[in-house]
Amino acid sequence: MRIVTVLGSPRPGGNTATALGWIEDKLKAGGHALERINVIDYNMSGCTGCNTCKLEPLEPGCIIDDDVDMLLKKLIDADLTLLATPLFCWGFTSQLKTLIDRCYSLKKPGEDGATSLIAGKKLALLVTSAGPFEGNAEALDMPFDRICWFTQTVPAGKLFLTGCTSPEEMDEDMKAQALAFAQEITG
Ligand SMILES: Cc1cc2nc3c(=O)[nH]c(=O)nc-3n(C[C@H](O)[C@H](O)[C@H](O)COP(=O)(O)O)c2cc1C
Structure with missing residues (x-):
């Protein structure tokens, strides 16, 4: 399976990156091809709602000159995308x-x-x-369920790791949940 992971945390060595790293190691060991997108490495601007993208049927076709079209093409090429985010004010990070x-x-x-260009993907x-x-x-x-509905993607699973204080404090139980999750989303 071709898998894209998206680290939505601004902290590349933080809690989300730690849990995502466990999952990625398990996925790689399972023979999956994996690519990570760290959101803070890219130039991304907000959607302006201009709808110009609707005129281009086969490509993202956004007129904003930043890295997002290139990133979305990676999602189009993947079989599974895993979005990973810390909870920031009860929602996604602003970057994600x-x-x-x-x-x-x-x-x-x-x-x-x-129709969605990622319809049927996980x-x-x-x-x-x-x-x-x-x-x-x-x-x-x-919102995650709604995103799956809007993008016509197949919900592959959700994992909420609560009680995360620091990467050093992330324990074996969290790791076990992460490894089981890697199995679940590729099953
Ligand atoms: C700006 C900000 C907002 C946060 N909001 C919440 C929140 O609403 N609920 C919560 O449980 N934790 C909240 N947290 C804590 C983080 O979600 C938590 O520590 C997370 O594991 C950090 O992941 P990271 O190390 O990958 O950034 C917030 C942290 C920050 C910095």
Whole structure:
């Protein structure tokens, strides 16, 4: 399977990167081809809602001159994309949200309804948070389902790792959850 992971954290050595690293190691050991996108390495601007992308049927076709079209082409070529984000103010990081908004350009109008350039691909979500799921992380749960619906992708799984304080404090139970998750999303 061709897998793209997206590290949505601004901290390349942080909690999310630690959990994602466990998952990536397991995926690579399973023989999957893997590429990581670190959002902070790229120039990404917010969607302006101009709808010019709707005029280009086969490419993202965004008129903004930044790195996002190139990144979206990686998602188009992948079988599975894993979005990984720390919970920032009950939602995605602003960096990852920018990329998600720009996935709007993947949805193309057609005579039989709109179709997505990543339709049928798998999409998965990893979230790390300091607090619990209840009363805190639910605000990421439904948006992920909606993103799958909008992009016509297949939900491959969600993992919420709560109680994350520092990478050093991430324990064996979290690692076990991450490894099981790697199995789940490729199964
Ligand atoms: C700006 C900011 C906002 C945060 N908001 C929340 C939050 O709403 N709920 C929560 O449980 N943790 C929150 N946290 C804690 C992080 O989600 C948590 O520590 C996460 O594991 C950090 O991952 P990272 O090391 O990859 O950045 C926040 C942290 C920051 C820096």
